[in-house]
Amino acid sequence: MSLRKEEMVGAILPSSRYRQLAIKSTATVIVVDDDASIRGALRRQLQILGFNVTDFGSAEEFLASELPDGNACLLLDVYMPAMTGIELCRKMIESGRSLPTILISGRDDSQTRKIIREAKPIASLLKPFDEKSLLRAIRKALPSRSNLPN
Numbered sequence: 001m002s003l004r005k006e007e008m009v010g011a012i013l014p015s016s017r018y019r020q021l022a023i024k025s026t027a028t029v030i031v032v033d034d035d036a037s038i039r040g041a042l043r044r045q046l047q048i049l050g051f052n053v054t055d056f057g058s059a060e061e062f063l064a065s066e067l068p069d070g071n072a073c074l075l076l077d078v079y080m081p082a083m084t085g086i087e088l089c090r091k092m093i094e095s096g097r098s099l100p101t102i103l104i105s106g107r108d109d110s111q112t113r114k115i116i117r118e119a120k121p122i123a124s125l126l127k128p129f130d131e132k133s134l135l136r137a138i139r140k141a142l143p144s145r146s147n148l149p150n
Contacts, residue, residue, distance in 0.1 A: 073141035100141035
């Protein structure tokens with residue numbers, strides 16, 4: 001079954017079962033996705049959960065930025081125009097910039113699964129994903145001292 005973009009945005013993170021954190025997390029989640037509506041939905045949900053969030057519409061925008069100080073992870077779309085998420089992972093390794101990476105994709109086919117495995121991310125998520133799966137992946141990527149939601 002294929003969802004329209006509008007349905008996918010609502011399905012990525014439907015209503016949160018978590019309340020906003022009383023103590024803000026010390027962690028930053030960097031979202032890189034070419035789809036502005038998905039990026040916005042992720043940014044809002046992650047901020048509600050107490051994370052610091054930075055987002056970029058392309059791999060090139062991200063590469064031109066400074067990495068945040070402290071605890072951070074990258075939530076990265078696999079398929080983007082110009083430079084893919086996989087190509088961004090390679091460039092980061094080549095340049096010595098390293099962040100725990102969670103790959104996300106709207107495609108579930110053998111080629112996509114293969115390139116995700118080869119990229120060796122901390123975790124991968126298939127769109128649409130739920131908040132519980134997203135938090136599980138973020139917990140895996142970030143140290144326990146980051147004040148993460150349960």
